[in-house]
Amino acid sequence: MNGAESLLHTLVQSGVEVCFANPGTSEMQLVAAIGNSTDMRAILCLFEGVAAGAADGYGRMKGKPALTLLHLSSGFANSMANQHNAMRAHVPVVNMVGDHASYHLQYDSPLTADVAAHARLPSAWVRVAQSANDLALAGAQAVHAAMQGSGKIATFIAPANHAWDAASEAVPPLPRPAREQVSREIIDETLALLRNGKNTALFLGGHALGEESLLAAGRIAAACGVRLLCETFPARLQRGAGRVKVERVAYFSEQAVAQLQSVEQLILVGAKAPVAFFAYPGKPSWLAPDQCTIHTLADVDQDIGPALRALAQALGAAATPVLTAEAPATPAPSGALTPMAIGQSLRTLMPEQAIVSDEAVTCGMALFPLTENAPAHDWLTLTGGAIGQGLPLALGAAIACPQRKVIALQADGSALYTLQALWTMAREQADVTVVLLNNRSYAILNVELARVQVAPGVGVGAGPPNAKTLSMLSLSQPDINWVELSTGMGVAATRASSAEEFHEQFAAAMNSKGPRLIEAMVVQQMPG
């Protein structure tokens, strides 16, 4: 048995079932060990950002880590944007990163760099294996580290010689770490706050947005009239008909400030206090009113569900609050292909238990409220703001949940960062319908440019944008043909230019299995 083999046995025994792989020369023994394992599924990705984003999507749906297989520092660097998103999603991910043989590092060959220094940027836990025998232990510890709290990024580095040298047996799995319980004292303090008559909101994030925790939150809200707010970019929000509705804090800071202006106390449940995504001249970064007090029931790593249920019980809340109603039957949309029309088709046609990967950016602001009453579904968002997450995330969710339909609502500009995900969807026949929202621009940046310009009386405005400036935010000249890009990657694709065409194509996609892409030529009015 070599180090790679003892490691693979260990990872399998620790419960890891899937590896999103983008290997290189220094990982050949790891590739061979995966190839020889009947219990580790190997999913080839053509770019490391796809592997990391897929591991994130898998982790959000499974609550346990997938493995990535990455090639040295540059391979890790290519994965880092989606590692950042996974880190902000508080998801378990285990990265297995190859490195040169330990004795080879001194020669500083061309692809040499400090792998651990790269890994430490997004990872909560990093370890370099010290020998062939140590490799399996590093793997077991990585799984353990990834399962801390809500979920962490754990990265171990496997020097090539440790993978090929002889090693002893696999290492038994480490015990699964328990989430920290919320103390009785904190629950009692929160109870007092809920009863003090102030205008109160629970601000929910992380696992507080799972169906069961939301049910408890909904009971609390019903019992004492508090509002339920959630993070602007939740990792996984369980919503739709038959579930408790929460109010998502707006992306644009001025809208969020208006939304929060009456709140006197905010109780954090698996979330940090709401702040603006970006700063703007003359606009606040802190979104809650100055006089609003902030309290924490639970941070994202604590065991949130029992705390919410204890509160609901203490309040004598009814067992079932008001739940979201099913959408009334509406005629199929017609005419221009607006986000509104797409949202209507989604609401009507989304199957029960769909998983939505939302990187729709500007269009998503319209699609989210329109699907409020769709059948029960999971809504996954761009948690860390590093674009290029949506397609890989959808891939990973589809691998985690092969019986559920995955819908990727995907802006064109963001899709271009990780379009290689389409190929893996085709190879794995992942059941993903990509709605590629083609507005031929970085639409959000046009909005942001306008918001920078109008800054009233503060800073020095950018002045009216000229053609050269606007061209830097445009995805035309030439127009990108997503049908060709998709079929070039092996995913069947169609183009929809009207609401009728979209509705028909989306209905067909919902009634079949396997990957497909609909290029939706969106007619869009800008928000903001």
Added chain:
Amino acid sequence: MNGAESLLHTLVQSGVEVCFANPGTSEMQLVAAIGNSTDMRAILCLFEGVAAGAADGYGRMKGKPALTLLHLSSGFANSMANQHNAMRAHVPVVNMVGDHASYHLQYDSPLTADVAAHARLPSAWVRVAQSANDLALAGAQAVHAAMQGSGKIATFIAPANHAWDAASEAVPPLPRPAREQVSREIIDETLALLRNGKNTALFLGGHALGEESLLAAGRIAAACGVRLLCETFPARLQRGAGRVKVERVAYFSEQAVAQLQSVEQLILVGAKAPVAFFAYPGKPSWLAPDQCTIHTLADVDQDIGPALRALAQALGAAATPVLTAEAPATPAPSGALTPMAIGQSLRTLMPEQAIVSDEAVTCGMALFPLTENAPAHDWLTLTGGAIGQGLPLALGAAIACPQRKVIALQADGSALYTLQALWTMAREQADVTVVLLNNRSYAILNVELARVQVAPGVGVGAGPPNAKTLSMLSLSQPDINWVELSTGMGVAATRASSAEEFHEQFAAAMNSKGPRLIEAMVVQQMPG
């Protein structure tokens, strides 16, 4: 004037003419300032790896930096693989990275991370601007830092508020740093070595591979019978008919060892001593014979040309050594589309002063020797081993040298990392012919897998690969259609399945301007 405007004026005055941009919200003022500048060309890239690779190609051809415009830590991370290659190429690059407004960082909004920590990994110089007035100075210093020695990666970070706040005038350019001269003492010592009768090779890298320096090296070789060797992966090698021929050290370590076995002393000229790219069980990392002595005439950052000319003169070398002959006229290749056939077409059809971006990987090992006698051209290679460089590098070279034909010899697996470069080629009508060598696999990894298996008597071999292992190195299932990917990105494309088809399509490409892609369906025998 705001900070962004004073910065842009400063960069223009410092000689920066081109910006490869992938901006986000926090860079809107920088975008507007570029938009308002008539002297800074803005080139939009759809992925940051394209921007960094293009800046590398530009720097290799121009000897001065292009600017990149990147969005926060994740934007920088996406560029990092090609920053690594540029760092290993010793090329000047200036990265301008936006960050949140300085007062916003404390709120740790979702896209917050330590930008400087990311930047420090590949950069020789990093600075965070401290105020609106400081921004222009940071820009001027970055250009200065990028021009140190052969060229460095210099990164400055522009907090959004420093870009939008009022600022004073532009900062005058800093003086261009002079390269360190090689001392008379070192030249005399080298002279003694050249005369000591030992089996000697000059090992050339960096600017030693420019036409003038090579001419001097060729004169030295002719005068005292030394061999001229060069790095396996030169940043820019000027070669072809009428130039001095150098022998490239082989990629596979066992071949390199054989190539170097008779060398008794190696004189380094702009290169470090040759080492294996990767370690393999039982194979050496150090490639020169144990008894071979290593001397340094000049490191990569020193002024190499004058040192070589001084040596040639001291040796009384003839003014002109034997130069590479023109290729004899050969019939157009026919039959199967092998790397040999492609090489023959290249040799026959490449125009004078072509620029070749070689990320052909396995195929490139055949194409390089076949083009030895082609008309004079520049050959640019994957200096740092982080794949996904070839297309961006070609783009940057074409922007730097609009009068020269650029030929990108591009392996399919590597191309997939940064295929977004095609769109920018189309938008800028860059004169690049992409020869997309489609062998539907990570061919190099199949070779490397074999090399790991056969390790004789050392380590634990991987055993014969099974179908699952081989599938992790395969780019089929589904096959990728590069004609569709290319036209989807706006670049006209054709497919060649025979030597005749390739020859005809490549001839047409050489006789017209603007971007196009030829998908060469290569029939390949594996090297190694």
